[in-house]
Amino acid sequence: MKKPEIRKTVQLGLLGLGTVGSGVYEIIQREARAIEVKTGVHLVVRKICDKYLSQTRRAALPRGIFSPDADALLNDPTIDIVVELIGGIHPAKEIIEKALKRGKHVVTANKALLAEYGESIFGSAAKARREIGFEVSVCGAIPIIKSVKEGLISNNVSHFLGIVNGTCNYILTRMSQDGMDFDAALAEAQGQGFAERDPRLDVEGIDSAHKLAVLARLAFRSEIPFGAVFVEGIRGLSVKDIRYAKELGYTIKLLAIGKRLKKNLELRVHPTMLPDNHPLSGVRGVYNAVFLHADQAGDLLFYGKGAGKLPAASAVMSDIVDIAKKIARNDRTDALTGIRPGTIPVLPMKDLRSRYYLRFQVVDKPGVLGRIAQTLGRNHISILSVQQKESHDQKSVPVVFLTYEASERNLRSALARVDLLDDVTEKTVVLRVES
Amino acid sequence: MKKPEIRKTVQLGLLGLGTVGSGVYEIIQREARAIEVKTGVHLVVRKICDKYLSQTRRAALPRGIFSPDADALLNDPTIDIVVELIGGIHPAKEIIEKALKRGKHVVTANKALLAEYGESIFGSAAKARREIGFEVSVCGAIPIIKSVKEGLISNNVSHFLGIVNGTCNYILTRMSQDGMDFDAALAEAQGQGFAERDPRLDVEGIDSAHKLAVLARLAFRSEIPFGAVFVEGIRGLSVKDIRYAKELGYTIKLLAIGKRLKKNLELRVHPTMLPDNHPLSGVRGVYNAVFLHADQAGDLLFYGKGAGKLPAASAVMSDIVDIAKKIARNDRTDALTGIRPGTIPVLPMKDLRSRYYLRFQVVDKPGVLGRIAQTLGRNHISILSVQQKESHDQKSVPVVFLTYEASERNLRSALARVDLLDDVTEKTVVLRVES
Numbered sequence: 001m002k003k004p005e006i007r008k009t010v011q012l013g014l015l016g017l018g019t020v021g022s023g024v025y026e027i028i029q030r031e032a033r034a035i036e037v038k039t040g041v042h043l044v045v046r047k048i049c050d051k052y053l054s055q056t057r058r059a060a061l062p063r064g065i066f067s068p069d070a071d072a073l074l075n076d077p078t079i080d081i082v083v084e085l086i087g088g089i090h091p092a093k094e095i096i097e098k099a100l101k102r103g104k105h106v107v108t109a110n111k112a113l114l115a116e117y118g119e120s121i122f123g124s125a126a127k128a129r130r131e132i133g134f135e136v137s138v139c140g141a142i143p144i145i146k147s148v149k150e151g152l153i154s155n156n157v158s159h160f161l162g163i164v165n166g167t168c169n170y171i172l173t174r175m176s177q178d179g180m181d182f183d184a185a186l187a188e189a190q191g192q193g194f195a196e197r198d199p200r201l202d203v204e205g206i207d208s209a210h211k212l213a214v215l216a217r218l219a220f221r222s223e224i225p226f227g228a229v230f231v232e233g234i235r236g237l238s239v240k241d242i243r244y245a246k247e248l249g250y251t252i253k254l255l256a257i258g259k260r261l262k263k264n265l266e267l268r269v270h271p272t273m274l275p276d277n278h279p280l281s282g283v284r285g286v287y288n289a290v291f292l293h294a295d296q297a298g299d300l301l302f303y304g305k306g307a308g309k310l311p312a313a314s315a316v317m318s319d320i321v322d323i324a325k326k327i328a329r330n331d332r333t334d335a336l337t338g339i340r341p342g343t344i345p346v347l348p349m350k351d352l353r354s355r356y357y358l359r360f361q362v363v364d365k366p367g368v369l370g371r372i373a374q375t376l377g378r379n380h381i382s383i384l385s386v387q388q389k390e391s392h393d394q395k396s397v398p399v400v401f402l403t404y405e406a407s408e409r410n411l412r413s414a415l416a417r418v419d420l421l422d423d424v425t426e427k428t429v430v431l432r433v434e435s
Numbered sequence: 436m437k438k439p440e441i442r443k444t445v446q447l448g449l450l451g452l453g454t455v456g457s458g459v460y461e462i463i464q465r466e467a468r469a470i471e472v473k474t475g476v477h478l479v480v481r482k483i484c485d486k487y488l489s490q491t492r493r494a495a496l497p498r499g500i501f502s503p504d505a506d507a508l509l510n511d512p513t514i515d516i517v518v519e520l521i522g523g524i525h526p527a528k529e530i531i532e533k534a535l536k537r538g539k540h541v542v543t544a545n546k547a548l549l550a551e552y553g554e555s556i557f558g559s560a561a562k563a564r565r566e567i568g569f570e571v572s573v574c575g576a577i578p579i580i581k582s583v584k585e586g587l588i589s590n591n592v593s594h595f596l597g598i599v600n601g602t603c604n605y606i607l608t609r610m611s612q613d614g615m616d617f618d619a620a621l622a623e624a625q626g627q628g629f630a631e632r633d634p635r636l637d638v639e640g641i642d643s644a645h646k647l648a649v650l651a652r653l654a655f656r657s658e659i660p661f662g663a664v665f666v667e668g669i670r671g672l673s674v675k676d677i678r679y680a681k682e683l684g685y686t687i688k689l690l691a692i693g694k695r696l697k698k699n700l701e702l703r704v705h706p707t708m709l710p711d712n713h714p715l716s717g718v719r720g721v722y723n724a725v726f727l728h729a730d731q732a733g734d735l736l737f738y739g740k741g742a743g744k745l746p747a748a749s750a751v752m753s754d755i756v757d758i759a760k761k762i763a764r765n766d767r768t769d770a771l772t773g774i775r776p777g778t779i780p781v782l783p784m785k786d787l788r789s790r791y792y793l794r795f796q797v798v799d800k801p802g803v804l805g806r807i808a809q810t811l812g813r814n815h816i817s818i819l820s821v822q823q824k825e826s827h828d829q830k831s832v833p834v835v836f837l838t839y840e841a842s843e844r845n846l847r848s849a850l851a852r853v854d855l856l857d858d859v860t861e862k863t864v865v866l867r868v869e870s
Contacts, residue, residue: 023731035588035589037773038588038656038771038773039588039773141731141732143582143585143587146578146585146586151570151750153470153474154466154749155749221473282714282717287734289736294749295745296576296748297745297750298739298743298746299739301736301737303714303735303738304734304735308733310732310733311732314589314729317589318586321589329766330765331761331765334475334764336472336473340472
């Protein structure tokens, strides 16, 4: 039998020389030799495309490497791997699909694209028998994709809880540790470069939902319709509730939650109360972490930096080297996406069963609490504890309830009634509790 | 060009059907179909060898699969991967070497063998162009080997701190949380099946040192002479020092510490004081965790089960599937061990610089503390804090010092003098402090 061809050099095309792209380029300049010693593969950046790169930065690149146009890269038959770091759905989707069709492998940081068009992109890759690397798309430097995809290959993941957005975790940490309100914490995060000028993708939970979709598809091996992910951000969160939660022994985190139930998936992003002794409660600042339960491995926790030039580039490099090793050794990629055909149906949010934290703002007079408790009871919501808080406001006092597990549907219909009561002065605050 | 041969079935020989071996066998029975769907590889257990397997258990195996003799497995040309789960240095070493020579790949849980003969085993594998999988040898279910080897491929690891022995961590947790003394906690761990009847490998730190050597070789890409690892176990540890440490805001853990200094490696296993807010301080019971710093990825923490039938088998499966995929796709393994030829010298323990906790037992009379402080000062050891503890013993009171960073050599010569003082009634307790 003829021996498969062995080659050493694998050529890359970098699309996007922003923060992460510069990190990748720098690491390859610095570590290519060490990577060759470790793996036998010699990495070469053949082309860099970036529409928005300044004249100065273009001039600093080696001659012949830069092109403003992605086609220069797609049309170059010597490029083996396209590293897509431009973000956004279009034209990233079209570029990736074209690259795959032309026989190139792809490494991408594009969680929005993978969340919303994952099945299509993975399908195209399988058809073309090419790889898609996306380690960096979830939790940056943490090798969570590799761990789920390869480390836990024989396991069935039953659920995961993730702090997957460093911006939100920074804001929540400042609110919780220093009593800052949301707007001040956000402004500070923006000042520190931890939040975008337009912070909506982060604080509204959409970025977390993207990562949830990418991770859930892999963990549960199901198609994930992005629109079925429930998303609630942290913008409305009051520092008051963070304080009351703390008094009860809980920490509030924005979690991406994925659960495999018997017949359904739970896929939801929302501020969540976690007991202080939960491993995720101690994750502070811009750090990310994923807590995961698998049937054989049991509980696992992964913690690290979710973003930043070199942490993100480290994850991109891991994908590049994995794929480069396969290319160099002539390993044919199989045509498997690992996703089961069809979708495990996502549980409608109203069918969720959860424990709840409820803060009612009520007029401080006899009978009010009784009427609330009665309404909850009629809707099959059992109360675990009640605390009336001190108030500096004469018109209204906060009363905090913790419930036993109840259905979201029952909770919603109870609150619809409670919020109509004359003695309830504000819309009730609801937080879901995980343990 | 001729297309490389693609085959689907990969055949395994299991050596050892103890706890982990049974787990692997069970998982393959249950999950082989799912693994085939995910990877395209069909795993078949072709032979099982176990000298000590009972007649009943032999009879329960499918006909023709069992052999009491490892040669039956080594001589079977249809076996692609030998899974060595018998432990111990001999005959495991000879079996693995024979398997490699005969063109078989190897997956092993044998940390003692890899720690003490790693260079030789990896060298044999590279020469034979065959793989050695050893994910399970460090921290069981945690994919730490894969993460360091592949996830952090472009990084330089600067240091790691690991809780890598569940038995010791269980004992320390009970001592710390419940004030049990060492013997009672050990007896309980034995009763629960968390400690061996002969607990020496665990409580004396040797098992941790084995794992340290395996991880350090990978993280620092250096040969690791096992004899150069400093090892101190937890047997001498007093519940008193655990309590005093707690009062100072520290938790005591048995850590496996690996550091890359400019010219040296630090490789040491010993009870270590960690600030309570360190991520490893919260790791309780039989859980394992590794905290690691890499130049690009930054700080990372991995947490999970270090032992147990299915957690360990999960890690073995991950190696089996990785290797099976390469076999099925005709991917030639390269002849690289990833280890730099030669050894980065290991720092002699006397050259260590560390902060220290010192507990002196002294006669409660004037001048004693002064003489101790003077001796420390003469040996260039600066004192951060001193606390005289209450004592129920009239003859001697405990005095706890925390030092600034000092050299172990200076500390040792200071203590040699202090312990000779008439008013010092016991050998001084020394704990190293990490932060």
